[in-house]
Amino acid sequence: MRVLLLGPCVLAAAAAQAPSPVDPNAGMVWIAGGEAVLGSQRGDADAPLHRVRLSGFWIDATEVTNAQFAAFVQATGHVTDAEKPPSKEDVPDLPDDQRIAGSLVFTPPPEAKDLREFWTWWTFVPGACWRHPAGPGSAVAGPDHPVVHVSWRDAMAYAKWAGKRLPTEAEWEFAARGGLAEKRYVWGDAAPDAGGWRVNIWQGTFPRANTKADGFVATNPVRAFAANGYGLCGASGNVWEWCSDWYHPNGYGDGKQVAVDPQGPAASFDPQEPGVGKRVMRGGSFLCSDAYCHGYLPGTRMKSSPDTSLCHTGFRCARTAPAPAAKANEADQPGSKRSAPQ
Secondary structure, eight states: OOOOOOOHHHHHHHHHHSOOTTSTTTTEEEEOOEEEEESOTTOOTTSOOEEEEEOOEEEESSOOBHHHHHHHHHHHOOOOGGGSOOOTTTOTTSOGGGOOOEEEEEOOOSSOOOTTOGGGGEEEEETOSSSSTTSTTOOOSOTTSBOOSOOHHHHHHHHHHTTOBOOOHHHHHHHHTTTOSSOSBTTBSSOTTTTSOOSBOOOEETTTEEOOTTSOSSOOOTTSSOOOTTSOSSSSBSSEEEEEEEOOTTOSOOSSSOEESOOOOSSOOOTTSTTSOOEEEESOOTTOBTTTBOTTSTTOEEEEOTTOOBTTEEOOOEEOOOOOGGGTTGGGSTTOTTSOOO
């Protein structure tokens, strides 16, 4: 597949045409809330099945695009974490001569690798950022592709500017499931390639060869695949999406009682890096595959530090606001198309 590279002039023009945050609900869908069982159908230890009850909320129909993020940067002058050398506060042990602006980029290794050695296909690339996803000289794949190389802090800054917020982890999974109760995928139980590819993930031998049977080797336009039952596109694959919650392996629900509008744990703990606070990421990315990463399943969790940026990580926003006037009563009616499965 040919990838169209866009220069800064084209991106600036796209930013000028991107929706302003005057109407924060533009491009969002209303989720009426209700009760549902969330968690992993695979039995992931940090995502046990449990029941939640959520109030209604708005959530972006798609991941935030390059054009939308460019409009934010143009309006505010925001400089992303990837565009700044890491601070001593964020990375205290890093030598001063290694404090270089850049980000992590996926680089397929030339030979077979132990899939536990994930560091062998990640490279810190000086100059890599949302404007230059593969490093200096590279350009975004398209204004309608999801913005990448954004940290949790960058996503929070965008959300505040847009009059929104990041979704809680419970809101994200509730919306991603699209009203389907305890299904393996966001579209149900059918295989990802049944009747044509439904999601942008890895096909082939990971991490060396991607056959791009789904049509994409990296990101895809945010509406390239069909929406789920609630109208969300890209809730599976494409890019990981930041949530507001701190990550804790025991902080997602214990299944013993209904969690009402859960906001996540008060503090983070990652057994793999006990001293590093992590925020939750959901939805998987174009690097997921059943042979390596099941992150594209709606019940699977991931995490990273708030200052981290990667070539396969973006976000979508949520908003706490009243339901649309025409649907305010519908949200409270049993059997509503927007009500949660019981």
